[in-house]
Amino acid sequence: MKAPEGLPNSSKKFCLLKKSLYGLKQASRQWFAKLVSELLSQGFSQSKNDYSLFIRDQQNSFTAVAVYVDDILITGNDQSVISTLKTHLHQVFSIKDLGKLHYFLGIEIGYLPNGIALTQQKFTKDLLQSSKVDISKPAVTPLPQNLKLHQDEGELYSKPSYYRKMVGKLNFLTHTRPDLAYTVQHLSQFMQTPRLPHINALHHTLRYVARASGQGILIQGSDKLTLQAFSDSDWASCPNSRRSITGYILLLGGSPIAWKSKKQSTVSKSSSEAEYRAMSSAASEVAWVVRLLAELQIHSL
Known part of the structure; x- marks a missing residue:
């Protein structure tokens, strides 16, 4: 940072930055660090599997906060905790409460009798x-x-x-x-x-x-939150590199929660090898989802 014009002996003086200014490289990091400190002060703990997820689990009260830059989702079973958190964040950051979730990061949320679209x-x-x-x-x-x-x-x-x-x-x-x-x-x-x-x-x-421009996914409620994973591969499908394609999808209670289609990093010598690589990718995703769900107090899968 340069000293402003007109300051005597400006070449020998330095500016002390007391507040991280918007647009600087470290501004986003400082903002997230400040937000984390405020959430921790309210009794939340940062997830070890998703650093943008914060959880507060005390007795019968459970609250989860998901953060994307300066967009925040708050959910839980204790309305008083949610109200207290929103009041605290408003005092610190002057937030805008948009009410019940209907639109987030370009995704439209619709509430249906049999689930959430x-x-x-x-x-x-x-x-x-x-x-x-x-x-x-x-x-x-x-x-x-x-x-x-x-x-x-x-x-x-x-x-x-x-x-x-x-x-x-x-x-x-x-x-x-x-x-x-x-x-x-x-x-x-x-x-x-x-x-x-x-x-x-x-x-x-x-x-x-x-x-079907309005097509999307339906998240349905279920008495049994069984986690299922399906994987497949297309052996040597790329005509240029002869690498295989991995595809998998994860279902929680019959609703899709994760999916991917990706070209494998190495050439598989057989269709069985390509299938095993696809299974390995799906198993890695399952392991991460199980750890994340455990933090959300979902254990019986």
Whole structure:
């Protein structure tokens, strides 16, 4: 930091920063450290499995706080604790209470008789408008059947930034659309030099998204919160590197809570090896979810 102009002998003076200013590299870290200290002072403990999750479990009172930068979700079974926490945070940070959760980080939350629906309808609508793709003929599959995209086949696309922007937005859409996980993983491989076959596949995916713009996931209540995991692999499916694709999904009480589609880091010599690698990835996710659920007082899985 430089001394302000007009200060005598400014080359020999230094500025002492008493408050972390917005825009500095350390500002976000200082903000989170301040928020953590305030939550700890209210009896919360920081999760060991997700550092943005804070838990307060005392006798029959349970409260959880999820933090994303300066957006905070608070839930629990003791309304008095929640009210006290919001009052304290308002005194320290002057927060705005938006009431019951309906919209968070681009995800719309709907309350139904049989559960909670998570969708991204508004984001999907904006995505389709910005893509300027003709959606009058919606597609029924995320990608054309039996499609194999190659890295160096086809003419180079003239607007690679458009391709990268659309794939990036589709990647955000996978937060509530597990059916797009493999498609986005496949299209993301050609971000550096997209070609016409890649952009045609992208437009096909956008027409599929337009077919059900309000589609999302349903989180249902269940008497038995059984954790299930399913994994699969597509052996040597990449025509360029011959690496396999891993896919898995985790269900808690029949509701999806985690999923992924990813190209394996090494070449598997057999389909059995590819399956074992997929199982290993799913097992690692299960181990983490079990530890996280245990912190949320969910033990019988």
